[in-house]
Amino acid sequence: MDRFRVSTIGFTKTSAKSFFDRIKRSGAKKVLDVRLHNTSQLAGFAKADDLRFFLREICGADYLHEPLLAPTDQMLKAFKRDKGDWPTYTNRFLDLMSDRQIETRFSPEMFQDSCLLCSEATPHHCHRRLVCEYLNEKWHGSLEVKHL
Template identity: 35%
Template sequence: MQIHTLSAYETTAQEFFGKLAEWDADLVLDVRLKNTNQLAGFTKRDDLAYFVEKIQHADYAHDVLFSPATTVLERYLRGTMDWEDFFANYHREMVQRDAVPQFFEKYGRYQSVAIVGTATQKRRSHVEILQQMIEDSQAGLPDTALEQVTARDEAADAAREAEKEARRHHRKSA
């Protein structure tokens, strides 16, 4: 099973569904706590469920088992809790809820899962923590640590920058 993360914010429908197609996602798992207001645009729960089925021919599930507690999320969004504290609180919640084993019970039959969260250019999302916890479990590794997620993020950022630079170089030489 491949696990991917995707933000419902700061993205176009073309980018969003392009990623789903690239990943050949057969499940879009929406783990946002609040996904029904008009500000969600095309990623509003009922609209997203429709589009995922019609465009990607995949299943859609909204599952708040994997959402952070409202109080923790609000503190993080307001800036009164930093990423490290948010990570620790969310991680603890997922362990207490026995979330990762439940993920495999509910969604283990899928091959490519896109988990939808709320990352922005300025704010990280709980989905990256959840992704790492699931991947660690699949690999039989010990529980996720903040350092692992940070290292993976830094490696992904470096790869994206290298890809951008390669494209720039290719355009200049063409």
């Protein structure tokens, strides 16, 4: 069975230097932005247009926005703004990925040398980890995941 290397990273609670150094060291050739909204002023160096430029110049990596791998606005608000609990959010997001059938809309090969990006500093309570776990279950462990 082939294995495909994928990393994940969040941009909060880190400096731009640390963020881009980690991506560069990972060997990622493309960053898959799995945020629903990628243009917020609060994102600083991780706003879509700036990020595309920085990734190309600093890391030699491409940038792709993949909102199909993001939760809905309603899910985000229920979890973040309304202080929802993690198990409920997890179950709702797993159901959403299943409904969207993301495992048929992507292939393991598409994730080779990629890095999934969202805002959370760590993967513990972050949907980027759930995306990797869901796809690994569907694709029989074909993704070799490293959280940066």
